[in-house]
Amino acid sequence: MSDPSTATESQPRRLVLANQKGGVGKTATTLGLASAIACHDGDQGGNVLIVDLDPQGNSTGGVGVEVVDGQLTIASVFDSKAQPGSLADVVVASAWDRVDIAPADEDLADLDESGNADMVWRLDAALDGVDLSAYRAVLFDTPPSLGKLLFSALLTADEVVVVTEPTVDSVKAVDRIEQTIQRVQRRPNRRLEFSGIVVSMDRGIAEHNFRVNELRDSYGVYGQGGKVCRTVVPAYAARQDAHSARLPIHRFRGGKALSLQVAYTDLARELGLLNGATA
Structure with missing residues (x-):
């Protein structure tokens, strides 16, 4: 596991999904x-920290971490008794090489x-004060609500990617x-950026094609002054199969995993999360 408790020179981007x-x-x-990011060959990739803020803990389980009794x-x-910098006490190594996680369980509910x-x-x-310089990115997985857990991520993040x-x-x-992002930008976190929109679970049917174009008409295309990423992630069963196997999609073999590997690599590059790529 990367050491998040020592001094730092530069800090990674913090992205809320x-x-x-x-x-x-x-x-x-x-x-x-x-x-x-973690599976990319050469020096373009790097370490990743996932902060799981969803009480379902699907990111936690997905990287092969099972929370045990008494674990932080x-x-x-x-x-209320937690001290500044307490995230360093929570982060653990996952079963994925180069990926650490601040795990979640139902106590968040x-x-x-x-x-x-x-x-x-x-x-x-x-x-506060936690050294994150060993990571290429910090990714916050959030619950499907506009409650306090999402707001807590928006208050500490640099940018939001809407999925x-x-x-x-x-x-x-x-x-x-x-609208929620705009409220946060106006006062509590002025540095927060609404940086992109990722279209996921695309099945290539007429309805989905229509909605993708609708989003691009409304928000523009990423890299061309807009927000909708050019990369669209397809809805292939290999994603769930890799999740069930607790494997990174880039280490999974079978089904249409290769298509998903290409899509997520292209998406990471488009968002500037691979070294040498620009957002």
Whole structure:
């Protein structure tokens, strides 16, 4: 595991993967990008830290980490007694080479219902002074809601990548999450950028093609002054098969895994997450 507790020269980008709608591929995108960065040959790749803020813990399980009784999890940093920099005590090595994780479990479930208003600042405090320079990127996997857990990530992140599937309900949800980002940008985190939109789980049917074009008409194309990434991630069963096997998609063989490997590598390069690529 990379040591997150020593002095640093430069810090990585902090990206929140978000959408208030569930089932759109946030976790798949988080793990796909982590796989692309960690498994990339040569000096373009690097280490990745995943911060799992979803009580379902799918990113945690996806990288082969099982939370045991008494283990510190990301829920620990939201405790009122937690000290600044406490994230360093939570991070563990995953079963994936070059990927560490701040794991989640069901203890997170009650936090969105907490009436404690200052809870949303505790994640930012937990990162205070923590050296993250060993990582290429810090990826925050968030729950499908606009609650305190998502806000806590937005308050400490540099940028947001909205993940959506190409359906009418998911496209509408992009507008709502954009409004949330704008509220955060106005005051508590002025450096936050709405940097991109990733279309996931595309099946190539007429409805999906229509929604992709609709998004591009509304938000423009990434790299051309807009936000919608040119790379569209297809909905292939190999993604779930790799997840069930607790393997990075770039280490999985079978089905149409190669197509997904290419898609996530292209997406990581497009977002500037591979060395030498520009966002």
